[in-house]
Amino acid sequence: MTTPIGRFCISRFFNQPTLDKIKHWYKLQNWIDGSTTRSDNNKEIKNNLLTEEKIPDNLIWKHIDKNDSFIKFTQSHTSSKVKVTKTPIGGYYHPHVDSLKLGNFSTTIFLNSPDQYDGGELVLFIDGKEVSFKLDMGWGITYETGIGHRVNTVSKGERNVALFWSHSLWTNIEAFREYKYWRHMQEREEEPICDNLYDYYNSNYVNWRDRINLLMRKHLTYNDIKIIAD
Secondary structure, three states, rough: OOOOOOOEEEEOOOOOOHHHHHHHHHHOOEEEEEEHOOOOOOOOOOOOEEOOOOOHHHHHHHHHHHHHOOOOOOOEEEEEEOEEEOOOOOEEEEOOOOOOHHOOOEEEEEEHHHEEEEEEOOOEOOOOOOEEEOOOOEEEEEEEEEOOOOEEEOOOOOEEEEEEEEEOOOOOOHHHHHHHHHHHHHHHHOOOOOOOHHHOOOOOOHHHHHHHHHHHHHOOOHHHHHHOOO
16 A cells, blocks of 8 residues: 555555446446547547446445545545446557646546456656556556556456546645645654653654644635544
8 A cells, every 4th residue: 555645646445345336337338439528539549438427426435435545645525426447459548647627636446357458557657757557456546637647558358447536625736745745754753742842842743743734724724624633
């Protein structure tokens, strides 16, 4: 599991019984050409099919909402409906960047086993390098919207994934990234027991906490802070 302080976070979303229910649902769906969802209708997509309907909320959100790593990484307040895509042999998604209008974070959850298809890796452009991901079924990767990415050509079998976007309580993602770093640092420290306030306020624990509070006061409303503290 990835510590949720970087540009992406890997976590488990669905267990096998839930995966079986999702698979049963999407096997019965009508499929549409994925390229029709692109306003410019360009050629970066090939053979990507989408379910015409979105996955019913009661089938998935009770599981997503229990994913602590996802919650800590995004601190989302709303998310889009979840859709399923299938990519058969010859399908790919050329390099592109998602619109920030979709949300602050993008999530891809792998729905079938990686040994059921060749290729189909999700490739992110992180810190000037291409990084490939092909996760076990039920596991997903959440990353900041705006990161360039692509999907390698499927050369065998079929790739099935679920996709959705989330809007964070933090509209300034750079500030949120800094907040998560200092939160991580604070969690590595124990609150000190001191005889005087001078020593207390000069401890790393309080220093990290003050940085966290400053970012929250600057970039969140009072109600948002209460939600995070709960």
